[in-house]
Amino acid sequence: MIKKITITAVSATLMASTAFAGGHCSAGKTLTEGKLTIATGNPAYFPWVLDDAPESGQGFEAAVAYAVANEMGFANTDVVWVRSSFDEAIQPGAKNFDFNMQQFSITSERDEVVDFSAPYFTAPMAVLVGPGAVGTAPSMAALKELKWGASGSHTSVQKLMNEIVPTSDPLLYGDNADINAAIAANQIDAALFDLPTALFLSAVMIEGSKVIGQFSVDESEGGDQFGMLLEDGNPLKACIDDALAAMSSNGTLAGIESTWLQDTTGVPLIK
């Protein structure tokens, strides 16, 4: 409490005296005055962040992060990157980041504990199948019969259990690397990812695999909208939302999307 008061006092003096990095909206609302601290995953994955180096601004989320920072009045050099796991992001208590960006899907239940910015990307979910199941038709009936895997910390589990309802119990894993291992060991036929991740895994990581279909974005219950995660009640949310709104109306966001995420229209819709 005392700390907050001092920070506010300091920022008030700063504002009154000199010009400083950071726009007016975010003044006094960031962890370190004049800097924007952004968290990403450890490691951060392609195509969201290239080569696990968000500082380069390469990759969709890294690019969006810098664009949002610029929109909020921060120079690229004022952006500080930290790493965090999902659990660190949602634990109660002080956070070591202003916002956290690692494909967090916005859900109403999560929103009760943390805050989310407006969505910066809407990701359809997609089905990745291993070499043994590439012939599977993109239909719900065919998908039910597959042996499924998914990431236990991903909203795809809900989709899998509630909509696909596979005939045999799905296996759940801690991260994408383990899902790859399970596909390689032929323990599962298929796994559910967001589409950009699925396309990357299929092209680069899992030999002989294929993305056989994507779910229509309209069908999913808003679970695939990625938002930046903030501590509950963080006043910075309004600034970020303004920045994102500006970026989406002037086309910046769409531009970043077309630069970093490949065209996904070739993947058939699952019926």
Place this chain on the structure above:
Amino acid sequence: MRKTEAAVLTRRTLFEQRQRRRSIVIATTSTVLVLVALIVLVPMTPGWEKVQKSFFNGPVLIKTFPKLIEAFKLNVMIFLWSAPMIAILGLLVALARNVKSPAMFPLRILGATFTDVFRGVPVILTVYLIGFGVPGLGLPRPWNSPYIWGSIALILTYSAYVAEIFRAGIDSVHPSQRAAALSLGLSERQVMREVVLPQAVRNVVPSQMNMLIALQKDVSLLSFIGPVEIFRQAGVFKSLMANFTPYVGAAIIFLLVTIPATRYADYLMERQSRERS
């Protein structure tokens, strides 16, 4: 024996009674004080409200608890089929390390290597390496199932520990018994089976009980290679709701099982030390 002593109230027994009563009062008071401190002081900490919402969230607990119990059944199943195999393999390894015949020396080396390797590698690594590695060799379904290979990883690790406990039990039987049995004309094999093992196994029951409790908890490590047991199920709820309460629920379920088991192990241990003294 004690009862008849207590019937005669000597000055000493009266004094001891007073002492006992006094220590009960002190113990009760200090326990109550600690509890009050916990119940009153912890909620006064500035972060309590948030911690309570994230870790001790009533509605979340009620919503997830039945599903956690459901998932716990898988833990129990894996435990039930692993435990007998561990007992058998553990005993075999212990016997292998105990063979006396020089021709069987390679068996002793094998036994020692087995215990060294599987006691030395963290369980989670064994689960990963065997759970993903062996099926990766190209086994057909259902023989590549993570349930099978995960269980095998647990069985290998735990039988290494269990073997060492059995070996200690075998060593605890005095050599004179072996000599006596041999002199009666029993063969080496008979001595082991009829004389040494029955005593050795009895001696190590309490220690093995503790291994069972540890195994019950380590079954959760199989979640890393796919099976949706209670820990993974709790993790799924955690990430869907951004709330750690399901983990607390899982911990409660574990305690419901392990506390009685621990008490029972303590009771066995106490009984054994009474018998020995």
